[in-house]
Amino acid sequence: MASIRATWRFLLFILLTLILVPVQLVFTMFCGTRTQQSPLVRLWHKAVLRILNIRVTWQGDMQQAWQQQALFVSNHSSYLDIVIMGASMPPFFIAKADTADWPIFGPLIKVGGTLFISRKRSALPQQMRTIRDALAQGKSLFLFPEGTTSDGTITLPFKSTLLK
Numbered sequence: 527m528a529s530i531r532a533t534w535r536f537l538l539f540i541l542l543t544l545i546l547v548p549v550q551l552v553f554t555m556f557c558g559t560r561t562q563q564s565p566l567v568r569l570w571h572k573a574v575l576r577i578l579n580i581r582v583t584w585q586g587d588m589q590q591a592w593q594q595q596a597l598f599v600s601n602h603s604s605y606l607d608i609v610i611m612g613a614s615m616p617p618f619f620i621a622k623a624d625t626a627d628w629p630i631f632g633p634l635i636k637v638g639g640t641l642f643i644s645r646k647r648s649a650l651p652q653q654m655r656t657i658r659d660a661l662a663q664g665k666s667l668f669l670f671p672e673g674t675t676s677d678g679t680i681t682l683p684f685k686s687t688l689l690k
Contacts, residue, residue: 538577543634546570550637563616567638571612582610595666597657601681602670612638617666620657641667 550566557564575582598617600607608619619635623642626632641660643653660667671684 535577539574542570542573542577546573547634547637554637554639563612563618563639568613568616571609574609575613578606580606580610582614584614595661595664597661598666598668599671600668602672607670611668615666615668617668618660620667620669 546566546569550564550570553564553566596617598611598615600611611617612619619638619640621635621640621642623644626636626640626642641656643649643656657667672682
């Protein structure tokens, strides 16, 4: 029974993605630069949580914090962090440049408006300009400075030169 449920959830995920990604591509072509994440991207994240039967509960008034332009920084416990944050708040994600070339997920995160940065120290001035420009355009950004996932019990060393 569990394998049938997992298969059904996987098929729903694929169907959702096949429907929303092309629509998001058209939305991006016609709407151009935006200061908030596309409602379609948030809808995709929310639907994925629903498909996986994950409920998120926040403490405090997070909506007020998310309505302000900001650079959000968090540790990275799993890939579900991205889906949870994407469903809950409007910022654009910052990711290491090589994730843009990942099979399947690379195109998905490109469509979502992710900013890709290089971790090379020599690229730091350009990366800082990219982030500064995005913030100047009114965008809020979300960064996982550990650069990898962990079990969440400790904070791993930051891999990002962006916070030094």
